């Protein structure tokens with residue numbers, strides 16, 4: 001790895017390698033290079049074989065420090081700018097927990113777009129391996145844009161990227177984020193503020209339902225800017241009689257103090 005500043009053509013190459021659709025063919029006009037550039041280079045510098053191994057072994061992995069403090073703060077500061085969002089959900093109303101979240105409208109802010117389009121091709125092989133091992137008749141395409149086209153063909157056209165806000169006592173019950181028959185089995189969360197400073201409690205919880213046994217809980221403390229990639233609904237595990245499906249759910253434990261903000265990035269779109 002070199003420390004030189006990436007050139008425009010390098011960014012184009014990295015973006016294309018990440019499967020990103022460029023505006024005006026391959027021209028980078030109209031794109032805020034700085035934000036896209038940072039995210040694409042960060043994606044490229046990650047150890048994707050370690051990440052894939054962890055997804056296979058545990059169903060989740062943390063990538064530290066992916067978003068800068070400035071970017072996290074910009075997203076938090078835009079929480080009240082309702083022109084960005086298509087829908088607000090009060091979690092208690094649906095008994096999803098206690099807190100609020102907002103679904104973004106298309107077009108997504110560029111750093112989120114870069115993350116969704118840039119990370120998908122890096123992890124699609126994990127999803128496809130699970131489908132093969134579990135003999136599920138599904139094969140995910142190699143780029144995010146093809147996956148999105150598939151969602152749209154099935155009537156799943158609404159963006160599922162969301163920003164969540166919890167106050168003291170807030171929590172998110174264990175769930176799986178499925179929004180229609182088309183789903184991608186991995187999703188991501190970025191923590192936008194700092195545990196231990198901005199809030200206490202509010203840990204991210206992922207449970208794993210071990211067949212014919214009790215569930216196992218993984219409790220994760222993410223720092224501001226950390227990205228968590230995790231399975232949406234299950235992972236494949238090798239047992240004595242071959243591979244079997246292990247169901248997984250995620251949620252957030254109650255906050256003891258403060259306010260917690262997170263950004264949720266789901267790859268499939270929703271019916272409504």
Ligand SMILES: O=C(O)CCC(=O)C(=O)O
Nearest residue numbers: 164177189252262264265
């Ligand atoms: O607030 C969180 O960390 C969890 C959010 C969540 O459930 C999601 O993004 O799917």
Ligand SMILES: [Fe+2]
Nearest residue numbers: 175176177250
């Ligand atoms: Fe969720």
